[in-house]
Amino acid sequence: MTEPLLKAVGLSCERDxxxxxxxxxxxxxxxxxxxxEGPNGAGKTTLLRIMAGLFQGFEGELTWLGEPLDYxxxxxxxxxxxxxxxxxxxxxxxxxxxxxxxxxxRRRVADDALEAALQQVGLEDYLDVPCHHLxxxxxxxxxxxxLYLSDEPLWLLDEAFTAIDREGVIQIEQLLARRAEAGGAxxxxxxxxxxxxxxxxxxxxxxxx
Numbered sequence: 001m002t003e004p005l006l007k008a009v010g011l012s013c014e015r016d017x018x019x020x021x022x023x024x025x026x027x028x029x030x031x032x033x034x035x036x037e038g039p040n041g042a043g044k045t046t047l048l049r050i051m052a053g054l055f056q057g058f059e060g061e062l063t064w065l066g067e068p069l070d071y072x073x074x075x076x077x078x079x080x081x082x083x084x085x086x087x088x089x090x091x092x093x094x095x096x097x098x099x100x101x102x103x104x105x106r107r108r109v110a111d112d113a114l115e116a117a118l119q120q121v122g123l124e125d126y127l128d129v130p131c132h133h134l135x136x137x138x139x140x141x142x143x144x145x146x147l148y149l150s151d152e153p154l155w156l157l158d159e160a161f162t163a164i165d166r167e168g169v170i171q172i173e174q175l176l177a178r179r180a181e182a183g184g185a186x187x188x189x190x191x192x193x194x195x196x197x198x199x200x201x202x203x204x205x206x207x208x209x
Contacts, residue, residue, distance in 0.1 A: 010023050011059070011061075013043060045159075052080060083160060092130055094131065095134070099149075115127060141164070160172060
């Protein structure tokens with residue numbers, strides 16, 4: 001069995017005096033797609049933020065390639081792609097400009113590659129249109145274009161299918177399956193069950209409100 005990329009042992013988290021989850025342990029291995037499932041308020045987004053190193057209000061241990069995450073945080077961040085629930089699109093910029101900003105904080109990507117990624121998500125006719133003219137689904141597609149440019153081994157995707165039509169959902173499901181086949185690992189939250197072979201499930205029960 002391959003070594004886990006990311007491993008959690010005994011994760012517990014409380015928000016606003018309410019226990020979200022307790023003693024949660026799991027391992028994310030290369031070549032897998034894992035869906036975090038549970039009722040609204042169960043802590044799915046919080047868990048992804050913990051896994052991404054963006055939220056520290058928890059107990060338990062996270063390791064990256066067998067090392068405590070706090071000791072290898074810089075290496076971990078270089079090998080992670082995190083897409084949050086909000087697309088992070090600036091309305092005054094075009095899709096091309098937004099994607100340039102979103103990828104530029106890590107490495108410079110040529111404009112022809114950016115344009116090809118936007119074409120993959122169906123935005124080839126909107127490259128130079130300010131995003132405040134675009135729909136919520138098109139904003140989401142700008143963010144999802146990053147997936148076609150990413151070679152990071154771990155993807156954490158929070159509600160990646162929000163505001164995406166059925167054709168777009170199928171396309172992204174196929175991309176995630178190919179990513180796993182190539183040895184990457186994907187963890188995602190979504191309100192539907194993706195049509196992906198060997199999909200793993202990480203269930204959060206959710207504490208009573």
